[in-house]
Amino acid sequence: xxxxxxxxxxxxxLKQKFELTPEAETIGQNKADLxxxxxxxxxxxxxxxxxxxxxxMFYGPEGMTTxxxxxxxKTVQTAGGxxxxxxxxxxxxxxxxxxxxxxxxxxxGRLSQEANLLMLLDLxxxxxxxxxxxxxxxxxxxxxxxxxxxxxxxxLPESYTGMSLVGESQGLxxxxxxxxxxxxxxxxxxxxxxxxxxxxxxxxxNAPQIADAVEETP
Numbered sequence: 492x493x494x495x496x497x498x499x500x501x502x503x504x505l506k507q508k509f510e511l512t513p514e515a516e517t518i519g520q521n522k523a524d525l526x527x528x529x530x531x532x533x534x535x536x537x538x539x540x541x542x543x544x545x546x547x548m549f550y551g552p553e554g555m556t557t558x559x560x561x562x563x564x565k566t567v568q569t570a571g572g573x574x575x576x577x578x579x580x581x582x583x584x585x586x587x588x589x590x591x592x593x594x595x596x597x598x599x600g601r602l603s604q605e606a607n608l609l610m611l612l613d614l615x616x617x618x619x620x621x622x623x624x625x626x627x628x629x630x631x632x633x634x635x636x637x638x639x640x641x642x643x644x645x646x647l648p649e650s651y652t653g654m655s656l657v658g659e660s661q662g663l664x665x666x667x668x669x670x671x672x673x674x675x676x677x678x679x680x681x682x683x684x685x686x687x688x689x690x691x692x693x694x695x696x697n698a699p700q701i702a703d704a705v706e707e708t709p
Contacts, residue, residue, distance in 0.1 A: 506530070506531040507528060507529070507530055507531075508528070508529045508530075508531070509526070509527075509528055510525075510526070510527045510528075510529070511524065511525070511526050511527075512524065512525045512527075516558070516574065518558075518560065518574055518577050518578055518581065519578070519581060521560045521562070521581065522560070523558045523559065523560050523574075523577060524558070524559045524560075524561075525556060525557075525558060526556070526557040526558075526559070527554060527555070527556045527557075528554070528555040528556075528557075529554055529555075530555075555570070555571070556570070556571065556573075557569070557570045558574075558576075558577045560577065560581065565584075567580050567581060567584070583599075594613075594648075594649045594650050594651055594670075594672075595611055595651050597651075597670075598611055598650075598651040598652070598653040598668055598670065599611065599653065601653070601668050602653050602654070602655035602666050602668060603655040603656075603657050603664065603666050605657060606655035606656060606657055607656055607657055607658045608654075608655065608656035609653075609654070609655050609656075610653065610654045610655075611651040611652070611653050612651060612652050612653075613649060613650060613651050613652070613673075614652065614673070614676075614677075615647050615650075615673060615676025615677050615679070615680055616647050616648075616649055616650070616676065618680055619645040619646070619647045619676065619679070619680065620645075622635065622637065622645050622680075622683065623642055623645045623646075626641070626642050626645075627642065635687060636687075637683070637687075641683055641686060644679055644682075644683065645679070645683065647672075647676045647679060648672050648676075650670045650672035650673050650676070651670070651673075652667070652668065652669050652670070652673050653667065653668045654666070654667045654668075
């Protein structure tokens with residue numbers, strides 16, 4: 492089995508190591524290529540522990556690992572989540588995958604079924620988790636002094652903004668969906684940043700009403 496390994500000096504004592512292993516795993520009846528990215532931090536850097544914790548939260552114990560499966564007419568790629576994430580992604584191509592009432596499935600069900608490109612992103616949830624992680628660490632509190640109430644407000648419900656793209660003979664058809672939970676999550680993040688920097692100004696007084704109006708739109 493061939494491996495490709497490379498190292499990049501990113502400065503400030505940070506090194507990135509890349510390791511690509513073709514057909515490293517067998518998932519179902521498919522072979523998966525593995526790209527692993529490891530970070531070496533300067534032990535004397537006070538930010539190192541916080542960054543390492545951040546990476547662990549988002550990518551799990553195996554670190555920043557990307558799996559790629561090349562099918563006959565498409566490529567399936569997952570970042571983090573272990574083999575289970577790839578198994579679910581492959582299962583979703585055959586009508587399986589997450590429960591139909593899961594937030595990701597709810598968004599997926601309202602996008603184009605035969606999509607050439609599909610994107611699901613929980614931006615407020617991702618940013619909220621990152622802020623929680625920083626606010627709960629000793630080093631992070633030096634930069635983001637978040638009180639308990641603010642940290643609790645960052646426990647945002649899981650939801651996904653979605654986009655599907657379908658190639659047609661004479662153009663592209665794009666469909667997007669932004670659930671109300673995503674809008675409310677963004678408003679929550681804006682309020683948090685305003686607490687950290689009062690100079691940002693206040694939210695418009697009708698912001699909650701705007702969110703409610705969007706929710707009621709058929």
